[in-house]
Structure formats: structure tokens, C-alpha cells
Amino acid sequence: MDFKKYKTFQVVADTLNLTRAADQLGYSQPTITLQLQSLESELGVTLFNRVGKKTFLTPAGKLVKGYIDQTFSLLDEMEQELRKLDSPHGLLTVAAPEFYCTQYLSLIIHSYITQNPQVKLQLFSCDSNEAMKKVASNEADLAIIAGPCDSPIMDSLPLGKEDLVLVTTQELYLAHDTATLLAQYPFITYKSGSNIQRLVNECLEEYGFVLDHCIECVSDETIKRTVLHHTGIALLGSALVEEELRKGTLAEIHRFPGIIETSMVILKNRLEEKNIHSFAEIVKRIWTEM
Template structure:
């Protein structure tokens, strides 16, 4: 079926005026008439009728018009989606833990906006598990996470690694032996089932650390703040506690080198979208320079 005839009929049905339709399409009025007659012959129904000088759609014409509108609507949507893969525009939503939002993504966001001012950025601060859920549900375009991404639907790009550090406050460390800290104070950690909690368990097992009690928190920032209130001990990424270790407010009890892998994740079906590719390239470049 000739798309030109369908488009001609759509314009005629919208305007109900052959002269206006001809002007809109850049055709002569006889050409419009011939295309309509050809379409009617092909479909085997009458699409328009004239009463005096007025043009009306037949019942068949109304049905055909509704389907043509749907078809061209889908084609327009297809064109918009293709354009997303050609030029950056619209909204780009990123999900990441608070640490990455505050310390690492700011440079990437600045560079991206400077190079692509037509794109609006939106940033969600959440834990790694929630970030991956947002990507899976198309509520975020990409995510920066700590720990593994095991979803077969997602593409994961490693950015770097950092140490896991077992820490407590200076006051608790000076007043207790390591054994007392482990047995008398709670271990402050991530909520059960999170990808980082699985890594924590592996590190604790290799160290022979058997906490007597646990406090589960929803984010690493919450864990750090809880530790700083002299509540117990915790295993956190070295980047998160670097400042406190340098100041002496936190003390390193044990270090597990390069245990946390930071990755950027995106749905495989969306990996080639222009916004995502450009932001991904910028983040990888900045992360490499920081290393």
C-alpha cells in the first residue's frame, strides 16, 4: 500500500477540503482526487462523499482514518526513538549511591552539560540495589553501582576498584582490644540481600570475623554516621572513609584490597542511545583520570 496515498487521505480527512489539502501537500487538486480514487479502489470502499460544496467522511472513511492516524503515530514515535540514537536531547536520568553523587559524578555532570546543553540531567541518590531496579524499570537511564550486577538484561562497564576497610572510632579503638570490639559491639552493615552485603560476608569469612550482633542500614553514608557515633565497627569502601581516616576520627582495623568494583550499568537494549553513550564515555574518561 502506497504511504503517499495514505498520507493524502489523512490530510484530506483532517481538512475536509481538497484545495487546502493540495496546498498542504504541494500537489494539484486533480492529483489529490486521483490518489483518493486509487485508495478507494484498492480498499474496495468509499472514503469520502460530497454534499453540495462540503466534503464528509463516510463510515468506512472514519474507520480507515483512525487506523491511519495510529499507523503514522507509531511511525512518528519510531522516528523520535531513532533520533535519540543520533543526537543527544531530552532527559537523561542517573541513579547512584550518595557517595558517587557527591564525590565522583559532579565532574561528569559538569562536562556533559557543557558539551550537551540541550539535554536535561536528573540525578537520583539511592543505594546500588535500588539504582539497578530503577534502570530495569526504565525509571533511570543508567546507574553507577558498587558491587556486582548479575542481571542478564544489563550491560556492565567496570570503572574502578577500591579497598574494603574495617573501621571504628578512635575512642572505641583506644579503649578496647580488637577481640572486645568484635564481640561486644555490633557490626554495622548493609541490609540483607544487597549486593554489597554479599561481598561483606565474604570478607568477614576470610578474616574469621564473627560479629555478635548486627545493625542493618540502607546506605553506606548511614553506616558511616552510625560508626562515628561510637556504635560499633563497620566494613566500608576506602573512598568513603578516607577523610575520616586521615583526620584520625576513624581507625583502620583491617583492609581488604580492591574488593569493591564500581561499575556503570545500563539496559542492553538501550546501550546505543546517544545520551547514554556520551555520558558513559565522559564518566569512563574522568574515572580513568582519577585513577
């Protein structure tokens, strides 16, 4: 298929004037006439009729024009879509625990969108286990999680390590010794089977603390707020309680250094996708600066 002949036909059919068509195409009128004659011979139909000085499309010419317009429109669309592949575009979905969403990703998203305005970002707030499930099912393109990722289909890119801190309110800490606190007040923690709960259990075992009375919560932010209402004690990431410890509203009972590893998880077969790769690069750069 000679696209040049069809493009010449389309321009002539649009203008119905060989002089204007020659100006648009940069061809001489004899060249245009030869191309049209060749196309008519190839298709076995007459495409144009002349009545006096006016040129008209024949019924066959109108039919061919309709298909040619559709064809070139599709080709233009294809070229546009191919150009999009050279830069991030479309939808990017990120899943992460609530604390990471509010404290880290809000800044990262602003930086990413400034550099990649063609990308529409969607953020899911959920616990680490749910975030990994969303990545595995392609509901999320990537996730930021706390704790280990053992999935063989995912790549885990470490972002940093964080202490786990056993905390309660300053008032409870001053009113009771540690043994009384641990014996009389509930332990506020993550729901059973969650990613971070495994780390919590390991730390409690190391500390020699046996859980008798627990309150399970769906997010670390909920755990912190429950503790702040003088409900009991909790083992939380140091970044989450840093401000409260500094202000004195929470008190540190014990610290387990470097227990939580924060990671970005991505399906191995999607690592090189433009949206994912570009976002991952910004996350790695900004996370280390914060």
C-alpha cells in the same frame, strides 16, 4: 502526492498574490499557474477565484489549505525530531548510591550537561540493588553500582576497584584492643541481601569475625555517620572513609584490598542509545581521572 504542487498552493493561498508567491518560491508566474491548474485537475475542485485584480480561496480551497497546513506542520515536526536523533536530547535518568552521587556524579553531570545542553538529567540516590532494579524496569537509563552484577540482561562496564576497610573511631580504637572491639560493640552494616553486603560477609568470614550484634542501615553514608558517633565498627569502601582516616577521626582496623568493583550497568538492548552512550563515555573518561 506531488509535494511541490501542494507547497506552491500553500504559498499562493497565504499570499493571495502570484507575484509575491513567485518571488518566495523562485518560480515564474506561468509555472505557478500550471502547477495550480494541475492540482485543481487532480483534486477535481476549483481552489481560487479572481474578482477583478484580487484572488480569493474558494470554500474547497479553504478546506484544502487547512489540511495542507497541518500536513506541512507535521512534516516539519518530523524533520525536527529526526534531527534530534543525531545528538543527545530529552531525559536521562541515572541511579547510584548516595556516595557516588555526591562525590563523583556531581562532577560528571556538570561536564555532561555542558557538552549536551539539550539533555535533562535526573539522579536517583539509592543502594546498588535498587539501582539495578530501576535499570531493569527502565525507571533508570543506567546505574553506577558497587559490587557484582549478575543479571543476564545487563552489560556491566567496570570503572575501578576499591578496598574495603574495617574502621571505628580513633577513640574506640585507642581505648580497646581489636578482640574487645569486635566482641563488645555492634557491627554497623548494610541491610541484609544488599549487593555490597555479600562482599562484606565474605570479608568477615575471611577475617574470622562472627556477627553477634548488627545495626543495618540503608546507605553507606549513614553507616559512616553512625560509626563517627562512637557506636561501633563497620566495613566500608576506602574512598568513603579516606578523608576521615587521613584526619584521624576514624582508625583502620583491617584492610581488604581491591574487594569492591565499581561498575556502570546498562540494559544490553539500550547500549547504543545516544543519551546513554554519550553519558557512559564521559563517565568512563572522568572516573579514571578522579
